[in-house]
Amino acid sequence: MADREDLIQHILDLAVVHGKVTLASGKEADYYVDLRRVTLDGAAAPVVGRVMRDLTADWDFEAAGGLTLGADPVAVAMLHAAAAEGQRLDAFVVRKESKAHGLQRRIEGTEVAGLRVLVVEDTSTTGGSVMQAVEAVQEAGGIVAGVVTIVDRNTGVRERIEAAGLPYRYAVGLGDLGLS
Numbered sequence: 118m119a120d121r122e123d124l125i126q127h128i129l130d131l132a133v134v135h136g137k138v139t140l141a142s143g144k145e146a147d148y149y150v151d152l153r154r155v156t157l158d159g160a161a162a163p164v165v166g167r168v169m170r171d172l173t174a175d176w177d178f179e180a181a182g183g184l185t186l187g188a189d190p191v192a193v194a195m196l197h198a199a200a201a202e203g204q205r206l207d208a209f210v211v212r213k214e215s216k217a218h219g220l221q222r223r224i225e226g227t228e229v230a231g232l233r234v235l236v237v238e239d240t241s242t243t244g245g246s247v248m249q250a251v252e253a254v255q256e257a258g259g260i261v262a263g264v265v266t267i268v269d270r271n272t273g274v275r276e277r278i279e280a281a282g283l284p285y286r287y288a289v290g291l292g293d294l295g296l297s
């Protein structure tokens with residue numbers, strides 16, 4: 118099975134949950150896509166890495182990362198997919214708040230200052246989380262090459278990211294999951 122179709126099947130099998138749910142934004146929805154069950158699944162995670170690399174193959178970036186926790190395994194899957202092809206991709210994690218002890222960093226891992234980076238997400242509804250990551254990277258001196266998410270819920274995220282002057286892509290849409 119081609120990787121994207123394989124990923125869609127993993128999402129349908131593991132992540133789509135029907136029923137009333139309160140989202141990170143406080144909004145109510147009739148379904149939830151718990152992508153952590155996919156990005157932390159031993160069979161699905163390598164597929165995530167390859168699909169997200171394919172999606173961004175024509176973009177120029179040296180590191181990938183986003184707002185913890187949803188983004189973390191996405192970035193790491195891409196790092197390993199690159200390594201499996203003999204290529205290098207570094208990763209970083211944007212904390213929701215700067216750490217109060219240690220080096221007191223907001224962004225952990227690869228130093229993003231002066232680097233072209235990809236901001237990743239597992240799924241977006243308002244785009245608030247992914248924009249927090251974009252803003253943290255820019256404040257740290259990084260150059261955001263683009264934003265990608267695994268599942269787009271068709272809730273205006275593209276418009277929000279593009280209004281910030283950044284390109285946006287997603288791997289899987291609602292139609293692919295029978296949710297449109």
Ligand SMILES: O=P(O)(O)OC[C@H]1O[C@H](OP(=O)(O)OP(=O)(O)O)[C@H](O)[C@@H]1O
Binds near residue numbers: 187240243247
């Ligand atoms: O586009 P938004 O309206 O910001 O919503 C999407 C965010 O919600 C989820 O994370 P959540 O806030 O549940 O936290 P977690 O990643 O720590 O599980 C998801 O992983 C996104 O980061």
Ligand SMILES: O=C(O)c1cc(=O)[nH]c(=O)[nH]1
Binds near residue numbers: 140149150152241243
């Ligand atoms: O908006 C959210 O909080 C959200 C939606 C969704 O489908 N999955 C998720 O993990 N978070």
